Amino acid sequence: MKIKIILAEDDSDFGMILKQYLELEDFEVVWFQNPQDITEILKSDFSFHIGILDIMMPHIDGFSLAKMILKEKPEFPILFLTAKNQKIDRLTGLKIGADDYISKPCDPEELILRIKNILKRTLPTTAETQIKIGNYFLDTEKLLLSHKDGNIRLTIREQQLLLYLLKHNQKTIKRDDILNNLWETNDYFTGRSLDVFISRLRKYFINDPEIKIQSLRGIGFEIDFPTN
Structure with missing residues (x-):
């Protein structure tokens, strides 16, 4: 292609x-x-x-x-x-x-x-296209985050970050690791961009209090996504 x-x-x-x-x-x-x-x-x-x-x-x-x-x-x-x-x-x-x-x-x-x-x-295809996240469902092909109260169309970057967080569920993730893996660089602007996307994800999951994306000052984030 x-x-x-x-x-x-x-x-x-x-x-x-x-x-x-x-x-x-x-x-x-x-x-x-x-x-x-x-x-x-x-x-x-x-x-x-x-x-x-x-x-x-x-x-x-x-x-x-x-x-x-x-x-x-x-x-x-x-x-x-x-x-x-x-x-x-x-x-x-x-x-x-x-x-x-x-x-x-x-x-x-x-x-x-x-x-x-x-x-x-x-461009890569994903074998698993429907992922349950607490009270939400993520359709990775359509970039659609669904909840009984409505749907949210994700950007590609938002979905990439969400999938990365899910991959490291119930773990502490360093900011540097996220930036280097997703942005492949680590500077002031990419750091600010990460904060913007984390803030968006928190708002998207506001209808499920069990979902937590906690900031750890000077370290990164602690993730807890109920997937069952």
């Missing part, structure tokens, strides 16, 4: 270089200089595996475009390109549900590595 990438980048020189480099790595790249063109295909021919979106674009910025895509395709992985190393950019992207970000000008080899790492996490 050839991986199909949607690239939203209004800079013609950088976009062309990036497209050519990705194609050398045997990716199929559809490049849009006008992000408005992407919105027209969202409900029709949208057969992409990952999106690379520049944050600073005319007409529609990368954050707004990501929200539009994720509204129609909640499971779609997104990597942001940003020319600014500002915390607000990165945290905004993470709150939207993006999987990663990289600053421009970026090292092409680092970009390829980040893309492959995201795909490695998002």
